[in-house]
Amino acid sequence: MSRFKPAEWPRKLRSTEWFGGTSRDHIYHRSWMKNQGLPADLFDGRPVVGICNTWSQLTPCNAHLRDLAERVKHGIYEAGGLPLEFPVFSTGESALRPTAMMYRNLAAMDVEEALRANPLDGVVLLVGCDKTTPALLMGAASVDIPAIAVSGGPMLNGKWRGQEVGSGTALWQMSEMVKSGELTNDDFLEAEQAMSRSPGSCNTMGTASTMASMAEALGMALSGNAAIPAVDSRRRVMAHLTGRRIVQMVKDDLKPSDVMTRDAFENAIRTNGAIGGSTNAVIHLLALAGRVGVDLTLDDWDRLGRDVATIVDLMPSGRFLMEEFFYAGGLPVVLRQLGEGGLLHKDALTVSGTSIWDEVRDAKNWNPEVIRPVSKALTGSGGVAVLKGNLAPKGAVLKPSAATPELMQHRGRAVVFEDIDDYKARIADEDLDIDETCVMVLKNCGPRGYPGMSEVGNMGLPPKVLRKGIKDMVRISDARMSGTAYGTVVLHTSPEAAVGGPLAVVRDGDMIELDVAARRLHLDIPDAELEARLAEWTPRHDVPTAGYAKLFHDHVQGADTGADFDFLVGSRGHEVPRDSH
Template sequence: MLRSQKWLAGDDEVSVAHRVALRSVGLTIEPGDERPVIGIADSSSELNPCNLPLRKLADAAHAGILSAGGLPVRFPTMSLGEDLMKPSAFLYRNLLAMEIEEMLRSNPLDGIVLLANCDKTVPATLMGAASANLPAIAVLGGARPVSVFRGKKIGTGTDLWRAWEDRRAGRLTESGWAEFEACLSCGVGACNTMGTASTMALMTEALGMALPGASTSPSGSEESLREAHAAGVRAVELVRQDIRPRDIMTLKAFENAVTVLHAIGGSTNAVIHLPAIAGRLGLKLGLVRMSQLGEGVPVLADVEPSGTMLIHDFHEAGGLPVLARELNEHLNLDEASVSGLTLRDIIANAGERGTAIRTVTNPLFANGSFSVVSGSLAPDGAVIKTSAATASLFTHTGPALVFDNYDDMRARIDDPELNVTAETVLVLKGCGPVGVPGMPEWGMIPIPAKLAAAGVTDMVRVSDSRMSGTSFGTVFLHVAPEAAVGGPIAFVRDGDLIAVNIESGSLDLLISPEEFTTRRAAWVRPVSAHLRGWPALYEKHVTQAPEGCDFDFLQAPTPEKLVFVEPVVGRS
């Protein structure tokens, strides 16, 4: 029996009330109707230009569900947009995941089409769908159009950071800066670089939760509309075939996703999101394992910030199916996808390779795109995107310049009297999951203005926060434990020597054990300003970055916590 029939079948007053509710919105259902009810979780919002293309895709998915004999029910969900939400959309990822899970739990839905695009919306919907484990398929909104500034294609985010450095260093005038701003207003959709949105779209496809090749279709394209329609059709079939997220998102599928993450030079944010999704399925995906999966994996996507092109070029080069064909010896090819095809089938149907996807004999980099380090400064680990960093800084020892929080950093970073040289290690603390709360993308600390003006383009930076997938530089991120819970980064002082060595995987604070003990004893946990509401709940229950920053009570570490408890269906 379809799950929805618990609500809709029968002739008592309860089932009549349920059928009337759906008839009121245009869905005529008779007792014993065997058409599956498919939800369309629409996260489009005018506060989130990244997700606006989803409005038309929702219509296309709706039509696809109808054509396949299903009953489509569209409902709005929270829209997590990085452009406007402060301190970070990441603070609300778990809230949207809870919303998806509870909408599925509490309503007569047999399956779900997840419409998502911006950075945190994508993992949030997958987390919620994983917990509910009802048949699900994801539809992504695609990247925004590309504009041109002074003869060069502009990559969202990446070229903004570069232009801002030029502005601060005096290389870009006020009028040039205004001209650049106008160029950035190029339309709706996700960032057109290999930012977190494009990365997580590709992770969704690599996990098998989206149709082959659909994760990189440009926003507003006819191609994306056709794919959304096909996803609606497939959602009905998934219900009838009883194929669920736990059948698709296996441990081997996550290994495929991490391998692809390395090969695309993807966002370090995925290193947090993937363990969070896996944790909802009772799967462990640790930092060390994710680093190991990159060993020997070539970086093939020639896309900013690691490469030179944009995500549209990657799509035209064949997208994930072609990339997977190049990587086939590194992948688990017999993993299934929501399309009904295995990865082996998808590779066999892949098209011609374009220039934005390198061959394994001519990669951008030869050994993965990110590394994990640990040591006395990061006992539980930290992450660096090596494909977008400076190799000459991979081994470095320098004195710390410490910023206690974001406001402190912004207030002092351009001070001409700042005591800093190119050898200095910039440290930003107090910006982790608990610290703000919400772990904003503040880790790419700007090069101090006086050094930028002198031609310095990169420095070693260390933080317990994140950075945008569009960012770059020798930045050690997600330092765990974070400062706000008493991690060693809380005890760093100006002038302390910090040593990094990517080859040996180390990140160390070079002070004596006695001094470390003294500082720890003197440390006082910061008092939170949040006494109520979502931030207070978040601070109390969020896990650290290596565990995915999910809530402890939403994870499924044991089999019994995988159980999705159905509601009692009766009078409301």
């Protein structure tokens, strides 16, 4: 059972600073709220709970969250709280330019300041699309009032010509098939209609489903939250129960800092390996750990995840989609198997008020094809491989479960693209000096270089290579890749090219050695030559000079520590700001 001890109740709530008296200021705050038709007795000292909503029609994954917010409200009212919904910046993955990652920190700032400045005793975080989950958890962690997440859930399986279509994964696959001549453009357009056929986020184990799983593994969402499809009635039930639960969390003063401990992060890292989760989880969990003061590093990702078998057979690593994962029993089954294998800190506290093991010990696996036993794992060594060497002194990452085994140890000639525009201009050129043995290198796509670190690391292969039937090549960059993507792709190379990391001075024709088993990424040139190239390097001049882009460029940290802003690391607490009225 949990070691958590509830705080004494009743105690003074944050909201009483606004509503709990008869002064002019208290009446000022209450009277304006009453223009919404709220009865006077709703301000009698009951918990005021925010519903932090990332709903937006510009964020398709989250476009159904208004309905879930109403379900959360039902639960809060039932439990004796006052629910108040408010919007925050919504980081939609599919439309935001230059990349949604550039705005994760902005959304986290929005959440943090909204929570601290408003009369809230607790908050329900409505999340879904990739960056909304880490952004809201980061903002809530920095304020540290009782908080709980509920995800919007994945969309239904895509169906096209009798086959399952995974959102994102099918897009990358079919795009390459068009370039190789295996699929016509008309077929591609027809398949488009089948990819996203219901509300919800990606139906593969992309970043959205990965981060929903991370929230559950961290203990910040109710058990079973991660996999329920968006349109399943049980998703609404989850929202309703979350509304009930947050009121008790306020009464118990159960905060993010009580839940997101070192043990919780280690559970999440191992869970990511077991589900074949997105490499994006690395950056987000590093940033989140920084907000709660947990000393988490890239080396922890490699150490903890290296021997974890990938047992969830989902695209892009495997065959199935999120619907099948839910029907098989979802994340509780995975957590139970980790626990039975000695890979779970069973006493880690969750927002339920009990330990994670109490939540999952009786979980049943209804489909061992989808959630496999370790003896039939997709790969015996899943997780995220952290590579180091003279090309990545601070580290780079690779997802073994999505890579080609034959390429995990490779030596090849570098074909260099200075930035994404250079890549787009040259990749289809039949005269490009490249074949399948080469190593594709992309520069200036890291946190500062893009700016924002876009998901362009899984560069499409040259058409002339694709026509040979080749499906994968070694690719290296300081960028990210979509959680729905796949391939032998080295990402997050740090330090990035834009700050003068070794990646910046790689030249066409250099030989590069990749050895995943040895965790080595090496540029095969003499040390003296590497030092000379770095000494001659000069930064590019196309840097932002104003607005949020300048703030981002000037303060974003490297991918190896989570790409948070330097001034946002840590928790600033929930002290009530001064009243100006």
